Amino acid sequence: MKLDAALIEDAATDTAVTVKWVSDAAVPLLLSFPHSGDRYPIDFGYAQSLPFNVIDYPSDKYVDELFSHADELKLSTIKANFPRAYIDVNRHQHDIDETMLEDPALWYGRLQPTALADGTTLFWSKAKEVDIYDRKLGRAEAKRRLATCYVLYHQALTSMIETARRRFGCAYVIDCHSMMQFDTTARGGRARPQIDIGTRYGESCAPEIAEKLVEAFARRGYEVGLNRRFAGGEITLRYGWPEIDQHLVQIELRRDLYMDEETRLKTDRFEAVRRDCSDVLAEFKQFITDRMAGRAPASEGEHRKEMGNTDA
Numbered sequence: 001m002k003l004d005a006a007l008i009e010d011a012a013t014d015t016a017v018t019v020k021w022v023s024d025a026a027v028p029l030l031l032s033f034p035h036s037g038d039r040y041p042i043d044f045g046y047a048q049s050l051p052f053n054v055i056d057y058p059s060d061k062y063v064d065e066l067f068s069h070a071d072e073l074k075l076s077t078i079k080a081n082f083p084r085a086y087i088d089v090n091r092h093q094h095d096i097d098e099t100m101l102e103d104p105a106l107w108y109g110r111l112q113p114t115a116l117a118d119g120t121t122l123f124w125s126k127a128k129e130v131d132i133y134d135r136k137l138g139r140a141e142a143k144r145r146l147a148t149c150y151v152l153y154h155q156a157l158t159s160m161i162e163t164a165r166r167r168f169g170c171a172y173v174i175d176c177h178s179m180m181q182f183d184t185t186a187r188g189g190r191a192r193p194q195i196d197i198g199t200r201y202g203e204s205c206a207p208e209i210a211e212k213l214v215e216a217f218a219r220r221g222y223e224v225g226l227n228r229r230f231a232g233g234e235i236t237l238r239y240g241w242p243e244i245d246q247h248l249v250q251i252e253l254r255r256d257l258y259m260d261e262e263t264r265l266k267t268d269r270f271e272a273v274r275r276d277c278s279d280v281l282a283e284f285k286q287f288i289t290d291r292m293a294g295r296a297p298a299s300e301g302e303h304r305k306e307m308g309n310t311d312a
Helices: 006-013 137-166 208-218 234-239 270-292 300-306
Strands: 017-018 027-031 076-078 171-179 197-198 223-225 246-254
Touching: 027 137, 027 270, 076 137, 137 171, 137 208, 171 234, 171 270, 171 300, 197 208, 208 223, 208 246, 208 270, 234 246
Parallel strands: 027 076, 027 171, 171 246, 197 223
Antiparallel strands: 017 076, 197 246
């Protein structure tokens, strides 16, 4: 089965977005990686005085690798290849800080910024509380980022979900992210849970779907929160509609579990976390298979028998 929209086929070869579409997937389960991009566009134009680990700090580095078992499980994925600070596809397209633009009066859309103090709007202005730019963004370059990155990502993900829904009558999306170990100083500096499952407080998916992921990670020894720190952003709001059997759940993995937050390098725990993510993903796929068939979810023992079969 091929995707109906030619856009998806274009996106699969575009440098901004990588789509891996599995035409013979057994379940309509998709993975989204909106913040794991590491290809820095030549027109980024951030302050040259900044060290790379600062400008790269907002990115969810390695998260796509942690869930790379999706390929073996024959699950479709979409990944933004550009860095999050360049343009954040998990923000609304009107979430723009007008002080970042050369002439905001000439902007063709609305300017409705949210987290101005943190600098985490559509075009990030800060990383690690440091200014990213020593200049203003021109109207043409800002619009180009929207057209070639933001629009492309969302149109591709929309087409993937709609294609899955037409075939199966339902769709499931896991939006994969990472987070720092501690809240910012402005938020009190509290430690975050090791894993946080976001559902817009129960609005983006059926409750048993989130409960399954919470239980699967907790059984492997992780401290798991449910909407405890990050309930979900634009992707969760835009695509999570359980009323039409279209479910989206966000997963936030705490970075210190598998990497050094400052150097951005993997630690010796990386492979263990990747194995756990792989096992959870395989277990979740079986859960979706059983749910679609109207069967009770498999017991832990039954699931372990299925772990060797990635075509469930």
